[in-house]
Amino acid sequence: MTTRSDAPPRSARREATRQRILAAASQAFAERGFHGTSVEDVCDRAGFTRGAFYSNFASRDELVVELVAQRTARLRDRVRELSEEDDLTPRELLHGVLTLWSDQPGERQQWLLLQTELMLHAIRDPEAGAAWREVVARGHQETAATLEGYLRRHGIRLPVSSLELARLLFAAFQGGALQHLLDPAQVGPDDLENHLVAVLEAALTRDDDTDGTASPA
Amino acid sequence: MTTRSDAPPRSARREATRQRILAAASQAFAERGFHGTSVEDVCDRAGFTRGAFYSNFASRDELVVELVAQRTARLRDRVRELSEEDDLTPRELLHGVLTLWSDQPGERQQWLLLQTELMLHAIRDPEAGAAWREVVARGHQETAATLEGYLRRHGIRLPVSSLELARLLFAAFQGGALQHLLDPAQVGPDDLENHLVAVLEAALTRDDDTDGTASPA
Incomplete structure (x- = not known):
């Protein structure tokens, strides 16, 4: 050689x-x-x-983890910028994230499908998958930090922590992509994310509320 | 039966x-x-x-779909019975479902892992996976019917439909199993399900509330 x-x-x-x-x-x-x-x-x-x-x-594993980690990092940076625009409602923020994710229809689902395959690979073969476990853990933590900043700036409280919220959002993205790809006639591409945000909007309280002052709808 | x-x-x-x-x-x-x-x-x-x-x-596909469909049907029947016990709070119902699912630690996660593998298989190979797509769609619909009955009996309203809620719950079960199996030191076995129920409890309104009568906290 x-x-x-x-x-x-x-x-x-x-x-x-x-x-x-x-x-x-x-x-x-x-x-x-x-x-x-x-x-x-x-x-x-x-x-x-x-x-x-x-x-x-070094291997196919190293390649694919780098590929997904790079893309995840790029997405994370753009989401952080977006979340710092002060006047976005939770629903507008979600819409922005879904739009940022990809320019092409179906690309987000394909990436989430690949991420799910990597999760299964890492679960079945923990040694080979250790790098992917780290990427996922870091992704949850960084998303949680971004969410924490957004929620604080908007005076929003939720009954779960930012890290727990990040994990729920990731499950909705992942589950939403799988359910949509499995049965596109029944489940639209953004359905699960929108349903989760609808529930979160109903569950949130604002710092204003705790002062006994109703915030404008 | x-x-x-x-x-x-x-x-x-x-x-x-x-x-x-x-x-x-x-x-x-x-x-x-x-x-x-x-x-x-x-x-x-x-x-x-x-x-x-x-x-x-006829094939490995037929075997595995029958295996998971049988188990899903057994679980569905037990959940329906449980949901008809009138005095369970949403959290108690979830706890009951998690307990019903399996007698052995880790069994639920292994089944959800297998279900996820089947979803990926059905997505990548739609013809072979058509049977699994039907099992999943029926599972969502039957779960939605059970939830609908429970919510009605308890006078609970949510900002999403019963079918949308069923899909969100399935994503939390699936995502929770994957996140736990990938990184058990970070994510406990029931974490995601509990977080989603915490958000749902904060998001729900009761028929009492719409009459202008505050329900006791």
């Missing part, structure tokens, strides 16, 4: 190779799922050899 | 074979998951030939 130890790590060319592999993998995983996509499939699609693949990623 | 006289009679011996295959499959799927369990694995465990298997089930 030829090594290119003269190339500096992450040169522009190396980074371009890496990004092409990630882009090809993104398409392949969306179309065929985690279990249906081999390293060979990704290489064929990207036009690279297996050697090029393994000089960039 | 009504017997279906239109079903073809099965000999006792044939039925015993069928039940032994189902029991062996139940253990195998719980341990190794849907993708990790072949027809051969089930036959080895049950001590039958592949011929005996295929004279009872």
Whole structure:
């Protein structure tokens, strides 16, 4: 096996190779799922050899976790910006998040499907899945911090903590994507998220309320 | 329980074979998951030939859908009985359901894991998964009917329909099982279900309230 130890790590060319592999993998995983996509499939699609693949990623696991973690981080940053716009109601915030998630119809569901496959993989094979467990835990914590800031700024109280709320929202996103993909005639693409927000809106109290002053509807 | 006289009679011996295959499959799927369990694995465990298997089930798909559908139906009947006990609060009803679900710790999560694997299989392979789509749709509808009865008897109103509530509860059960199995140190086995019920309790109004009479806290 030829090594290119003269190339500096992450040169522009190396980074371009890496990004092409990630882009090809993104398409392949969306179309065929985690279990249906081999390293060979990704290489064929990207036009690279297996050697090029393994000089960039230790394994398919490492590739897919990086892919989803990158996308999750990008989404998280955009949601944080959105949540800091002070005049959004919870429903407007949800709508903004759903719009931010993807520009293409169905893309969100495909990403959530891939995330679910990764969860199952991590559950069945805890050693291989340790990286994914960390990504999920960090995602819940960072979402909770964003929610905490939003709720505080708006003087909103809920009967669950921000971390518990983040986990419930993630379950609604994940369950909503699965139920919609399984039976699109029965369950619309944003149904579960909207139902959960409707329940949350009815469950919340505002700091104004505790002072005995009714807030305007 | 009504017997279906239109079903073809099965000999006792044939039925015993069928039940032994189902029991062996139940253990195998719980341990190794849907993708990790072949027809051969089930036959080895049950001590039958592949011929005996295929004279009872057309495919692994048919076997696993029947297995989960049978268990879901048994659970549904017990939940319906429970929900008709008039003095249970929503939280007591949830606790009853979680207790009914299984006698063994972790069994509920394993069943929900298998159900999630079936959902993914049905999404990726819609033809093979059509039977599972029907089981899920019927499960949501039957759960909604049970919830509708409970809410009416208790004069409880929610900002979502009974069917929407059933889907939210299913997402909390499913997401809760996955989050717990992925990271048991962070997420307890009943956490998500309890958080959703806490939010639902805060969101509900009672028929008493709409008459302008405050109900006791």
